Amino acid sequence: MAEAHDSRGLEELRERLARARKVFVLTGAGISAESGIPTFRGPEGYWKKHAPEELASPAGFARDPKLVWEWYNHRRRLIAACEPNAAHRAVAAIESRVARFLLCTQNVDSLHQRAGSRNVVEIHGSIWRARPVDGGPAFEDRRLFEEAELPPRTAGGQLLRPDVVWFGEALDPARFEQVDAFLAAGQTDLAFIVGTTAVFPYIQHWVWMCRRQGAVVVEINPTPCLPSELATHCFSGKAGEILPKLLR
Ligand code: NAD
Numbered sequence: 001m002a003e004a005h006d007s008r009g010l011e012e013l014r015e016r017l018a019r020a021r022k023v024f025v026l027t028g029a030g031i032s033a034e035s036g037i038p039t040f041r042g043p044e045g046y047w048k049k050h051a052p053e054e055l056a057s058p059a060g061f062a063r064d065p066k067l068v069w070e071w072y073n074h075r076r077r078l079i080a081a082c083e084p085n086a087a088h089r090a091v092a093a094i095e096s097r098v099a100r101f102l103l104c105t106q107n108v109d110s111l112h113q114r115a116g117s118r119n120v121v122e123i124h125g126s127i128w129r130a131r132p133v134d135g136g137p138a139f140e141d142r143r144l145f146e147e148a149e150l151p152p153r154t155a156g157g158q159l160l161r162p163d164v165v166w167f168g169e170a171l172d173p174a175r176f177e178q179v180d181a182f183l184a185a186g187q188t189d190l191a192f193i194v195g196t197t198a199v200f201p202y203i204q205h206w207v208w209m210c211r212r213q214g215a216v217v218v219e220i221n222p223t224p225c226l227p228s229e230l231a232t233h234c235f236s237g238k239a240g241e242i243l244p245k246l247l248r
Contacts, residue, residue, distance in 0.1 A: 030195020
């Protein structure tokens with residue numbers, strides 16, 4: 001059974017963190033919620049009466065690329081106006097304290113990098129990159145479009161799509177391999193699973209890898225999702241309130 005959120009649990013984790021040589025952090029939309037970016041599965045997770053699964057999918061894009069880009073353009077504007085929060089900063093501080101560190105984020109907002117995180121795998125891509133839908137390399141694209149510019153195209157007229165992993169699409173093998181290789185190389189001492197419903201099988205696979213190695217696995221979420229066989233410690237609360245306490 002995962003331990004409850006109490007001051008003894010926090011103190012024990014501070015000590016473990018001080019001794020840890022290898023730390024893995026996995027984040028989801030919840031870590032950016034306190035920055036003002038809505039999660040997908042919360043009550044504000046709908047936009048223009050469309051579920052994200054309908055918009056963030058190859059079928060949705062084929063049906064109506066303009067509508068999909070309107071959604072991404074809306075999210076770009078929202079994210080551009082947001083700042084990293086105390087939880088993003090705490091994750092960056094953890095990285096600066098341990099010898100071996102990897103952050104795998106499911107978020108596409110790049111707030112971790114803005115908070116100072118360096119060793120980051122954006123497993124679901126980035127909202128700040130685009131690529132031609134018919135193939136070709138992704139490139140950084142930070143434009144905030146006017147309605148008439150949507151959907152955007154390359155100078156040669158190719159339709160662009162956001163460089164994010166949509167529902168039903170495969171992960172980028174190189175990014176997947178980077179996470180797998182980090183976890184496979186030596187024992188992970190401590191893993192933090194923050195603000196994610198952890199619904200994707202590969203996310204659960206990585207948490208299992210940590211547990212099998214004997215890592216202490218800490219879940220931080222107001223509505224914890226991990227089964228108790230996976231999380232050794234469970235803090236039900238906001239990431240921005242709990243993570244900084246681990247650094248004191
Ligand atoms: P999700 O929307 O399915 O779940 C969010 C989780 O965060 C929930 O379990 C919720 O209880 C928790 N949460 C809410 N507020 C929190 C807080 N203050 N502190 C800690 N936890 C909190 O998100 P997911 O599991 O990441 O999966 C959805 C997919 O959509 C992912 O790919 C995700 O990254 C992407 N997405 C990204 C962003 C972003 O880049 N900011 C935003 C929405 C969705």
